[in-house]
Every structure is written in C-alpha cells, then in structure tokens.
Amino acid sequence: MRTTDAVPVTLAEIARIAGVGRAAVSNWRRRHDSFPSRIGGTDVSPQFSLSEVEHWLRDNGKLQNVSGREFLWPRFEALGSREASGLAIAEAARRMRSPRARSTPSDLSDEARDLAGDAARLGRSEGPRETFAFLLQRWLDTHVRQLSTTPAQLASLMARIALGTRVGEDAGGLTVFDPACGTGHLQVAAAQEYAGPGLALLGCERDPALAALATARVGFVTEGRAGVHTEIVTADALRADPYPGLRADIALCNPPFNERDWGYGELATDQRWTHGLPPRTEPELAWVQHLLAHLRPGGTAVVVLPPAVASRKAGRRIRGSLLRTGMLRAVVTLPPGCAQPHSVSLQLWILRAAPDGPASAGPVDQDALLVDATRLAKPGVREQGPDWEPLTDFVLSALSQLDTPVGTLPGDAVRVPLLDLLDDEVDVTPGRYTAPSSDPSGIELASSWGELTDSLGRLTTLVQRLSKIGLSAGEPRTTVTVGELVKAGALTLRAGQQPVGTTRSPRDTDIPLLTVSDLLMDGAPSGRVAPEAAQTVAEEGDVVVAGVVRAFRVWVHEGPPVALGPQLYALRVVAPMLNAHFLAGCLRAPSNGRQAGTHASSSSRVDVKRLHVLQLPLEDQAVYAKAFQHLIAFRQLLTTTGALGEKLADATGDSLAAGRPAVGDQLV
Template identity: 50%
Template sequence: MKQPAEPAVSVTLAEIARIAGVGRAAVSNWRRRHESFPNPVGGSDTSPQFSLAEVEEWLDREKKSKPTAGRLERLWPQVEALGDRNSMGRVLSAVGAELSAPGTADTLPIPLELSPEQRALAEQAVRLAQQEGASETFGFLLQRWLGTHVRQIITTPEPLAELMVDIAQWHNEAPVRTVIDPACGTGSLLLAAGRRWADSGEPKLLGQDSEPVLAAVAAARLLLEGMNSRIMVADTLRADALQSGQADVVLCNPPSNERDWGHAEVATDPRWLFGQPPRTEPELAWVQHSVATLAPGGTAVMVLPPAVSARRAGRRIRSALLRTGALRAVIALPPGAAPPHGVGLHLWVLSQPCEDPSGAVVRLVDSIGRDGAPSAGRSVIDWPTLRTTVLESLQSDEAPAGVSVPVIDLLDEQVDLTPARYVPAADSAITVNLRQAWTRFDLRLSETRDLSQTLSKLTPMHDEGTVTSTTVAELELAGALELRTGQALPEQQLHRGDPPPDAVRALAIPDLVHPEGPRHWLSALDTESGERAGTLTVTSSQDIVVVGAFRAFDAWVDVEAPTVLGPQLHLIRVDPTVLDPWFLAGCLRSPSNARQAGTHASTSSRVDVRRLQVPRLPLDEQRAYGEIYRRLTAFDHVVRELGEVAGSTSRALGELLATGRLPRG
C-alpha cells in the first residue's frame, strides 16, 4: 500500500530569520547575493514561501546559522504543516504526555492515533526538549498552536483564572479536595486551581469537554505539571460524565450564545432545580449544572456574558437563584479581561441553595473605573489593581466598588443583576472627575480660541497667476515619494478592544466608517514579523495615509505611527528634500481633488490615488502651506475633543442632579 506523502513544509523570510538567529535584512541580503539560495516554492512576490528542508540544507552548507539558534522555530513550521487544528493538537498532546512520563500518552482521554509522520514529529519534539527544557518546549508549541487558532479556541487568560481561584478561596471555607471544570477547554482554570492549592493537600482536578482534542491538550498540560487530574470527553449538558454533588469548587468559562445545546433532549433533567432553561439561555443551563455539581459548602465561580444578568428570558431562573440563596455575588469586569475583549464580562459566584434563605443578600461589585481600577477607557488591564478592587469589595461593606443588596430589592419585574444599576459612583471619584473635566474643557476652549484667532486672519488671495499641477503618479515616477498599498489584515493575529501600550493600531475602512466601534490592533511581534515578511503595510513618522474608498476619502499625516494599513488604504512616504508631508496631505484631501480622481464604474466608488493633483510649489512655500494645514488639523482635533469633554461633563452634572447631589440655590 502506498504511504501518504509527507506534507510539504514551507517557511517565510521572517521564519528563516528566526531559524538562523539573524535579522530579516540579513536573509534578504543572502537571497540577493547568493545564487544558491533556495527558490520560492509558493506564496507571492511580496511574501514568498521557501522549502524548509532546502533552507536548512543551505544554512548548514553555507554555515549561516548560529549553532543554538532557532531550534524551536525550526520545529514549529513542521507542526504547522500538518494543516488542521486537530492534527496539530494531537501531536501537541503526545509531546506533553511523553514529556511528563514516557508511555503516559495512553492515559489521555482519547487515543491519539498518530500517523508515522506525526509520531516522528512528536519524537523529534521530545528529543529537542532534552536541550531546550520540557516546559519551555511544550509551552512554545502550545502558545503557537493557540495563536494560530485564536478564532476557534477560546481560552481563559491566566490572570483571570487566578482571580477566579482567589474568589473561590475567599468564599470556600472548607478544605478544597475536588475541583471541577465542566467546560475545561485547554485546562487553564484547572491549572490555576492546582497551583493554588498544591501546598494545602493536592486537590483532585476533574474536567470534561466536548471537543476531544481540547480535552487531550488539557490532560497533557496537567500531566506535565504533575497534577492529580482526570479529563474526560463528554457533552456536559447532554450527557454529563462527572458525578454531581462532589465538587468543593467549580470553575467554569462556558461557551456562550450556543443555540444547539440540547434544550429538548434534557427538558426533564433533575439538574434544573431553578426551572428549565429557555432555548435562548444556554448560559443558565451551565449555571444550574455547576450548582448541581457542588458538594455541600462548595463554591462555583463562572465567567458569563453581561446579558445573562439582564435578559428578559432568564428572569424566572434568576429569580429562583435569588430566592433560594444560591447566587452569592455578581462581579462586573472591565472590557478586555477575557475574550470577547470588547465586552465587560461578569463573574457569578454561586453555592448550593440555603436551608433558610430569608434575609439573604447578594454582593454586587462594579470594578470599572473605581479607585484606580481599570476602566473602559484604559488601554490595558491592571490586574493587580483589579484583583485588589474585587477582593476588597467582596470582603468589606466599606469598599466603594461593592454593595450588598437584599434579595427582596432585586425581585422586581426585570430581576436585573447588572452591578452598575446598584453600585453608586463614589462621591470622591465624581468630584475629582468633574474637576478634571472642567480643567480639560477650559484647556480645549483656550486652544480653540487661540487657533481660531490665527486661522480667522487668513483671507483668500486674488488670482495672481496660474499654478501648474502634477500628480502623485508623476511624483512617484520622479522619486519624490513612495506609494504603498495596504494589505489584508491577518484575522488570526488581529485583536479587538483596548490595546496594551506596546500594541500597534490596525486600520481598515470599516474603522473609518464606524469610528465608534472597538479598536483593532496587532502585537508588536506580529507587526514586526509581518513587515519583515512583506505581508503588512506599516506607517512611520511623517508618512501620509490616503483612503482609497470614496465614501470615506481622507488624507492625513500619521502622527500616531506606526499604524498597520488594511485594503484600500495607502501609505505615501515623501522625500523631505522635495516635498513637505503636511502640504501634500492638505492638497490630497481636497474633496474636489477626490472627485476628479474618482472611479465610478461600480457601486463601490474608489479614488485612484495616483491621479490626485498636487500644485507645483517651491519647498519653502510648501512648508508655509504645510504649517497652515497643521494648524487646521489641530483645530479639527481640539474642536472634536471640546465637544467630547463638554458632553461627558454635562452627563456627569446630570447624574449628580438626578441623585440630588448638586447644591441648590
């Protein structure tokens, strides 16, 4: 029988640079100077792909790579060449199990059934781990695998997993002997629990997931950490494989917005102590399952979308959870704490129903914008501050971010458990924010007045002669500027929401048409790799961005560079000895210029950037006009900020007025 061909393994120029332990420019020089450099086997002119085997042979023959460089980088393209997520995941699971103890792959929740090529690749990784370290090798492969399939695999960030364990530890007074995650995914929550309670008597970690490969990866991770664990493959809601009523702690980040979760199949399930979950409320099925899994005195901490706290369809079950005392706390997290990053998720803390729920209260915590805690306007989550805010608000009635609400006060027609509805803003914070708002308003008002006085003195001149024009195409041909076109943004590496400080902004046409939407960004590492490989168009200081779509046409000097540009966005980089970038941007953005250069052959009109007109002026005059345009840009920016500050100040005063906290008279 003919054996299947081994999958071809290809690498980009950036990957060759990492393998060789050199910079991207060095690889480009090798390719240009050495006729023996391997020829591309695929890709495109801007992002060619090369055979890994040919590249490695050439590097060894020419002695171009460092002896210890790129061992893991050489391994990853071979794993990636397997193609699909599950094949890569099975190899990863085999590596983790074998590194924990030889022969333990048979203890994984599924038979891996590796092909000869896959088995050889796993053995290669195990041998490499003897040099690089077991944890380092497995961790590298795991992060690359998760990054490659970031859209398909939702993971709980490590800081959030640790916070959930903190909450469970605070609420659970009894010793923790068993921890269960009924939707364990790749095992992040169980791993955090195992590390936390390892010194107080190693707990038994139980998990299950409906996706076999994810369960196998989770089992391999826990095996490699030497934890007492058992992971199973099961559809938790349809056919739970774990015995109910045995968990001291349940940690769960369940899938959300699922419609086919078995609503009709489990209609009479005994787990529904609080009522059968509606078809549109799968999260409340997970909530009830988690409560049913708890042992007496146990605690469940769950990550849930904020809509679960308020949707009309779930009010009956929320009411039952409140009446029985099963719901103990709801914690609102800032956006960016976990995927989806543009939404502020909630943590629910639950226990078994109380024997005497009379007088029960629910602790509601709103961590957004409290005493230095992360807010929706911040760029990155300050996890130590967030942890302190949440734990203090749970433990103390004096903490301003939390409030204890009697159950009877929550049992209205809506049964809305959103913390922001009940946690009042701190008076001190409102006072400080209001003073800061007025300071910003006065500053912007002063800037607007200064700029308007300068710009109002500009008057049109009478036509004193004809100014000849040229086009962007002619300037490009003369070498006065360089024109680059934006490229498709890599979906697997693209993030949404508030970016961290070292992130690089990504810009596409929808971001300009709907500026109120979430921001898009890429990590610095992905941006650098993409720019080196020629797959990303990234701006630099003094570059001009031109929008090629007629409906959003504009041009500006990118003062926020670097920015990664998507399709229909163009980068213009000028020769500063010939052109002033501010003058050029001011000329290009003229609406009449765009109409003349527009193409209207289809419903999606575009602007041919190369046809845009530019007056022929000496450099000194360009700079004078460029300074005017710079002031116009500053005027637009200040006026826009003035409107935003005025709006936020007005809303803050309105909130104080509505709560009777403004002085009368």
Template identity: 40%
Template sequence: MGQDATLNAGDIARLADVGRAAVSNWRRRYDDFPQPVGGTAASPLFSLPEIEDWLRRNGKSYEMSLGDRAWQALKTAGDDLRLGELVGCAGAFLLYLAREPAAARRAARAADPAAVLRRDAARATADLPVRPDWSLVGAGRYALLADLAAEQGPAAAFELLCERYAEAHSRQLSVTRPDIVALLAGLARLEGQGGTVLDPACGVGALLLPLAGARLLGQESGEAAALVAAARLLLGGARAEIAAGDSLRADGFPGRRADIVLCDPPFNERAWGYEELTGDPRWEYGLPPRGEPELAWVQHCLAHVRPGGLVAILMPSAAAGRRPGKRIRGNLLRAGALRAVVALGPGGPDLWLLRRPEPGARQPSTMLVAEAGDEPSGVLDAWRAFGAAPEAEPPGGRAVRIIDLLDDEIDLTPARYRPRHPKEDPARAYAAARERFQAAAAALGGSPPRLAARAGDLPTTTVGELVRAGLVGFHQGPARPAAGHGDLPMLTVADVVAGGPPSGRTRHDPGQVVLEPGDVVATASATECAARTVTEGGAVLGPQLHLYRVDPERLDPDFLAGHLRYAGTAGTGRAHPGASRVDARRVRIPRLPLAEQRAHGRAFRELLELDDRLRETSALGRKLVGLGFDGLAGGHLRPDG
C-alpha cells in the same frame, strides 16, 4: 522537513519577520511567488520548501526556529480536522518524555515510533483521559518534538504548540480572554491556597493552568481538547484529573465536590440535553428552560461545590434578565446562592459569583452588582470589600438588597443598579466637564485654511513609484508586539487616530522600527483611517501601522500624510471595493514643486488640527451630556436657575 510541509500567510509572515500585508504584497508584486498547494481561496497554503527557496532567491532574510519547524511538521501530519488530535498526541509524547526521557528519546528515533510508544508509553501516560493514537504523528516528527523539548523543556515546548494551535483554529476554538482568566485565577486565590478546583467545561485548560498549586479537576466534551488540557496541566506539574465527555449528560465526577468551581460554559447551546435530564437531581433551583442552557451549567456547578464554596461562572449578558429564567434567578436569590453579577464589558460576558448555602448559616440580605469597565482586575477589590462588609457600598459596585431584586422581572442586569453614591461629587464633576467643553468649543473659533479653486488636472505619481525612486523609505509595524512586558514606548493605531503620544509599551526586539521626527505614520486598516507626521522620535512602530521616511528636501511629510489620510477615508487606496486594508502603493500623489507641497502640507496640517479639536470637543460634549443625564435621572443633580 518533507515536501508535504505547508505554510499559511501568517506562518510566512512569522518566518520572514514581516506583517501579513507584506506577504500579500509579495503575492501581487512577484510573478514567481509560489502558487498555493492547498487550503482555500481565503486561506491558501504554500509549500514550505518553495517558500524558503523564493525567500533565498529574492534576498529576503528569514529564520525558521526549531519550534516552527516542529509545528509545521505536526500540522502537516494529518488533515485540518484532526489538528486537535495531533496536538494532543504531541502533548502525550512530551509528557512521556518528561517522565521517562531516555525511553521516550529512543522511541522517537525508532524505525516505527508508534509501535514502540503503544508498547512502552501506556504506563507513563496512564493518567491521560484519552489513549493517544500514536500513529497519527508519524515517523520523524517525534524526533523533532524531542529536539524541541531538549531546547526549551517539554512543558514550554507544548505551550508553544498550543499557542500555534490556538492561532490556527482561532475561529473553531473558544478561548477565554486572558484578562478574564487572570480575574478568575485571582478570585480563586482570594479563597485561599490549596483545595480542589473544578472546571466542568475546561476546553484546553486555560482556566485551570494558573492554579497549578491546587488539586485540579476538569471535564471537556471533546476528546482531543481533553487530551490537550490534561497534557498541559500535567506537564506544568499540576495534580490534575481530566475527564472526557459532556458534563451535563455524562458527569465525569459524580458525587464529588470541589472548594471552587470555575466555568466558561458554551453559550446558547439548545441541544444540551433538556429532554433526557428533566428529572435530574441537580436542578435544585428549578428545571432550566430549554432555551436557557447556561442556567443548567450554573446548577451543575453548584452541585459540585462544597457548602460555602465559590462558583465563578461566565454568563451571556442576556441571562441576567431573560424572562424564561426569572424563576430560577429568584430561587437562587431567595436561597442566598447568587452573591454577585458583574458586567465584564459591553456585549458581555457577565460574571456570576455564587456560593452553595451552608446549612444553618445566616441568610444574606444583599447581592453585589458591579460593572468592570476596562479593568476586570478591579472586580477583585469590589468582591473583597463586599465579603468583608456585605451591607456597605463596595468600591466600583453596589450592594443591592435582595428584597428589592425580587420584583416581577428579577432583572439582574448590572447597568440597572449603578452605585447610588458616585466616587466624585456629581455637581463638581458636571461643572468641571461643562467648563472643559466650553473651553474646547471656544477653541474651535480658529480659522480653517483658506482654499481656492484650481483649474486643470495635476500630473500624479504613486507612493510605490516614490519608494522605488528613493524619495520614500517604507517600513511596516510588527504583526504583534514583542512578547513580554517592557517599558519601551510604542506608537499604536489608537495613538495615530487620536493624535496622542505613544501609549503602548513593549520590550526591545531586533527589527523594531524607531520613529524619527518627520516620519509619516499611517494606519494599515481601512476601518481606522489616519496618517500623521511624527514630531518626536524615540518610540517604536506598533502593529497595524506603516511608516514612510521621506527625503524632506524632495518631499514634504505633511503633504504625503494628507494624501495618505484622504486615500484611507475615501477608499482610493484600497486594492478593491470593500477591502479591509489600504494598499499604500496605489495611493496617487500630485507632482508639485517642494514649495507648493509645503503650502499644501500646512493646509493639511491645519485641517487635521481642526479635526482633532472637533473630535475632542465632541467627546467632551458626550461626557457632559452623560453626566447631566446620570445626575438628573439618578437624583444627584437638579436644575440651577
């Protein structure tokens, strides 16, 4: 690595296997911590050699994997604005390496690899949508990429680079949520294996990647993203054809029709080509209004699917009811093209499922309306059941008569069409909720702790001083859970806030902190403030959590937990007003004898238990009110007495 290699705070945290908060703490606590060499005040960059030297001098263990070294070398080969091109060029080289390994390895170690690659790699990478600029990556870095591919394989090596790229450009890249990617892949598989799948706004290929068994077509307006998508898919062994260019203005697949079209289009793009595309033949269901570009994408997708083929497109929630688009929504319904609208969560997006009408086919009379809630995977069951019996009530959704939708508004918002027949008896559900609420309310009758006035100020210390004195050991949760699924219980922020048992699951990973009875766990975020004493051990500490392991003969854990919770809610533990994280080192703790600490700890614990009961009662009350409103307004319940 050269002296030009740089790291951001997240990279340093990964290198040292700590959380980002630890890196921020090091910058504040240590005068000799390296100064930024670039970046911005909000996202500074540090010299990799300087960081490595500082970690060694301060006894901080670290290990930079070959993957991270390759990423840092690639990232520093050009400015941040060209990072996508650099990643795409790396993908093109790894594709060449996968197809012609001996030639690519020789090129990687040549004195001028760019010249060799320009001469020799064109044939092996001819199916890429964009010719890579081989001079971008630079000498030495191709050799690192070759070493990484030898260690992990070319496809896995490029996926690692794509993951780092998504992390580095999380605000610039629009990446579809993983659960929605899985849902769309499941819908595509329900249509049958094989065939052709098109994504006309494919980004870096996320929607197409799980469908490598099909013939894949994709188009993306950005050349760098198109190059990344093509390299990912081809390295994964897919039969893929990716075009670069704006699908609406410069269709890369004119006249071609796929069996399935998946699409997560850009939302709210006003400059989508309204003026030049006014007379476009794709607008079979009406000219999309200038402010409704998503309806242009819907019709573009329908124009590229075979009769009877499926279109699954993500839409902003407002598109289901905005007045300018009602004419096109009505025409889609009348033609039998729009088959389902599914809300995928509060704030969107919605999923629209459409089929291109088959000539002479019977006109459908119903459309599926559903709300996925927290489990988008449940949409598959509803869609499967609706396809088998379009007139019946599918699980988790409602088959609404199309004639009932064609009113003055043509509002297809799923919340307006909740199932007429609830899964459980509404009277029984309301009675059970009422009983639980009354029991919880009765439990509030327990007496809160009695507190008396105290005269004078107490001497105090800080948590940082307690740590240095050896009364408290401090541990930090990982930046993210260990990759992959596992059955090891993990305490999460939500568990600490709610006072529940560990609900997370992870796999074993070196460096995990195992909870012990008497440990104090607190949230690191100032927006989710909670601190509790652990009563049962065995689980591991999750992300965004801090653990304080106290010497119980000198410090009461409930006493410490109470002050940590107060510091978070009152803001006294923040580094500065408005900070999003609590700096626990600054939290002040009164100096009290152990007996008094324990008395304070009992009072803190009783107040926390009361707070939990209040929260539970409030949640039960909200559920009771919701069931009552749903039942009365929906006609399922009536006043009784």
C-alpha cells in the same frame, strides 16, 4: 507512514519557517532555479514538499537561528483532523515528561506515533515546556473558530476571585474543580495563584483531544511541585457525571453556551436541580447547579456566562431561588473582548454553597453585589478589549467587600436588596442597577463647564490668528505634483501593502498596523504585525496619505513606527528641500484630493502622484507650515468643543428634567 516528502507547505508557511515575509519567498522562487517545484495547490496558492524546502533553505543559508519546531508543525497539520493532531501533541508532551514511557494510546495512527516520538526528542533537546507550548499555541491558532478558550488574564482573575471569596477552612489542602475544562486554562491559573500545601486539580472534558491537552498542560505547570494531584476525565459532565460525590473547595468554569441538546429530557429528575429543572433553553443554569452540587459548604464557584442568562424570562424562577438561598452572591459584567464571543459583555457569576452549622440556620443575606466593569476597556480601539490591569484591580476591590455590608464600594458597584431583585423579572444584570452612578455630579458638571469655557477661549484665540491671514484674489501660484517631486529627489513615496505572516501568535515586538478601515472608524490602529512582515512602515516625521476618496486624509506621523496597509502611502521629505508640515498642508486641501481622484465615486482611489504642492522657497514653506498647523488645531478643537458642549447640554437637560435643582436654587 507519511514522510516529510509528502507533507505540503504553502508560501506563507515557508515564510514563517524562515522568519521572513511572503514576498521574500516569492522572490526566492523567481530568482532561484533550484527552488523546489510545486507538488500541489494552485498557481495562486502553490504547495511544496516540506522536505525539499528544508533542504533548499539549509543549502542556501536561509535558516539562521530557526528552531526545529517550525518544521514540526506542518507535519502535525498534515495529520488532517483537529482531534488527530491534538492527541499527537498530547502524546508528544507525555513522552517529553516521561522519556521511558512505553504505552501509547491506541487511537493514534502509526504516523501520529512516529511524529510524537520525533517531537518528544526535539523537545528534550530544545526544552520540553517551550516545545509543547509552541505546538499547543499553533494548534489553538489553527482551530480558533472551532474552540472556545479562556484567556490567561480572565482565568487568573477568576482564580483570584474564587480563592479570595471562599469561606471556611480547606481541610487537607485545596480542591479545584472544572467540569468543562477545555485545554486547562482555568486549572493552570488556579495552580499558579495557589501557593499553599496540598492541591487537587480535578476536571472533566467531553472532547478527548482537549482532555489530553489539558492533562499535558497542567502536568507541565505543576511538574516538580509536591502534593499536587491532577485528574482530568473524558466524559460529558452533565449526562455522565464522573465525580458524583465530589465536594470541591472552589469551582471554576467557562461552560459551552446556548447548547439546546444538553440532556434536558434524560436528566429531568436529576438530584442536582435543587433550584428547579433548568428549561431546555437554559443550559447555562444547568451548569450553575452542577457546580453548586459539587461544592463543599462555604465553597465558591466562579462561572463565565452570557449576559442573557441574567434576564431571560425562562430562568427567572431558578435565579430567584439562587438569590433567596444566598447562593448567588455577586454578578460582574465584563467589557467586550474578555473571551469568546468577543463582541459580547460576558458576566462572571460568583456563587457560594451554604455553610454548615449555625450560620446556615440564620437569615439569608439581604442583598447581592452587582458590579458593572464595562467601562474598563482599552480606549481608542475599534474593537474594544479589556484593559486587564485596572479591570482586575477594580473587580477584586469590589468583591473584597462581598461579606462587608458596611464597606465602601468603588464606583459602578452596588449592593441591591433582595426585595428589589425578586420582582416579576428577577433581572440581575448589573447595568440595570448601576446606571444611576454614571450621572455626573454637581462637581463633575462644574468641572466640565470650566473645561468648555477653557476650550472656547483657546478656540477664540485660534479664530483671531486665522482671521488675520490675508487671502488675495490674484492668480494662484505655480504648483508641482508629487510625482514630479519624487523624480526630482525631493521626497520618496512608498505604498502600503498587506502584511504577510500575521497568523502566528502576537509578540511584544509587534508594531501597530493601520488600515483604511481603521480611519473610517476611530482612526486608531486595530491590529499589530511582526516587523519582518510589515511591507511599509511610517516613521516619525513621515507624511501619511490615505489614498481613497471616502477616507482622504493627510497628516504628519508622530510617535512610534506604524505599519501601513493597502491604499495608504508614506512620503518622506528631503529636509533641505521640503518641510513635512508644509507638504502635508498642501496635500490635505479637499480640492486637491478631488482633482486627483480617479473616479467620481466615494470608493475611488486617489492618485497620490497627481496631488499638487506649491512651489515655494524653504523659508516661505515654514510660514505656510505654521498656518497649516494652526488650521489643524482649529479643526480638532472645533470637534472636541462641539462634542463636549453636546454632552454638557444632555447632562444638564437630564438633571433639570429630573428636578435635581432645589426650588430655591438659582436657575437661568
């Protein structure tokens, strides 16, 4: 059995345990001779004994309001493999929920059993649900590159779609099925969204650790709720279906993508392939038919699929059959970032099993609902992610019209007749059919022309103001460097640094993190960091300088605090001596940045202390500051006006080329 003496922890892990930045731990190590000695690792990344670190932190008063869970996680991580730590966490959860449980899975080591017992005891004192959620999240964060999970917002959306689009009665309650359940995200969402009597959550997962964690997770969510039955089986659902006779009310699934070895050869004659044998390169269509085979008549399945499944040539015959039988009812294209892989616009396919009775003998539905929700991404970020609230409202609003042929659909949603879909390609990609709706209408064009006219008017006003500035050809005035102003106490200079302790789960209290890479993209912070991990924070009124030639910028920060990464600098002026906007205007001059550059290449850094500032009285600084602000407004307005003009020219050119104006309309 491994004791905590043998559990290694890094400086970053010590910082996380103590709730401080890594720099603070490095300072402790330098200043205190009693700090534990290194037991492994390297000089750059040393490792220390968890037990010795815990004793030192307690003896030196460094553990204020720190949960015992922080000391648990390094022990789970020290178990080695992903499966071993996952099974140990699941066993700890089982003991937390059933303190008298005696049996222990035989595939756990003695060390893992002891650790599960310690975690269960801590959980019963600090809260079983909270302790399990903490350990599960740490486990998922550690193995994020090996696992594909369904975000809670997407899982909730899928559950609400399935519950809202099924037809017929759910006799004896609701049965939910997920044949590739992972850690149970979709089953948890179904349990949270369904408030009716009687709930059966059935699942399958081929990874033993994921199946065990899913069982534990669903168990905590449904604990104390009457009439709930949960069963998650460890098996390969396609090769060895553990529920051959199941007919569920709804099915939710986020199956593995692009797996060629899914059982093509051994499952060639399987009865589930009622729409055709899925090609070897189309495993996703095997999952689609597997879901349909386990639905009751009128039941609904919602499945996450990569966008290529909607258009690949190999799957067109199966897609055509799904459309002709009325089982593929809708396809929704999501914005990038909804789930892994985050760079892809994943799709939701809404499928429905054919109903029993006379309805099944009638004609199939004559159209499919295609919804393009890619525009509902968060604006102003480098790696676009979904804006979940409007995305959820839009998708649910569109799908509420699924069985109402005469209903009014929101924009970017369209009913496409089967005759248009059942061509040589059978492409059900929503963007192919909703694209025309993005063309501006006459009213929208008129509004945009009005906006351009207003923008040009404001630009003309700024031109008139700036042109009145009298620029003399005399000798330039005396200047002083930033370094000299710092020595004189007129301002303080702080350099941005890489934050520490950013591997944990995001919190609501985190602040935006701005880097040079962000400035080279759209200028918006792309990350967030805990306040205690941020080394340099720019407050409102601080002057921020990007100290790289290729991204040299200077501005006065406005709004909430933002953490600064490397090669960014925060300058805070002393009000009676300097005007922040005057300082920023002087530093912003392109010639200033070139003179302070350390090399001629665009990748060189700018020595901020060498930047020059005019020596002027405070009252004169205010006059210059006003002119600098007008110049900034002029640059920004010039850019936006140009972009708006190009957009209008393109839109009007497309409309003219398409012959949209009637012959009798007035043309130029």
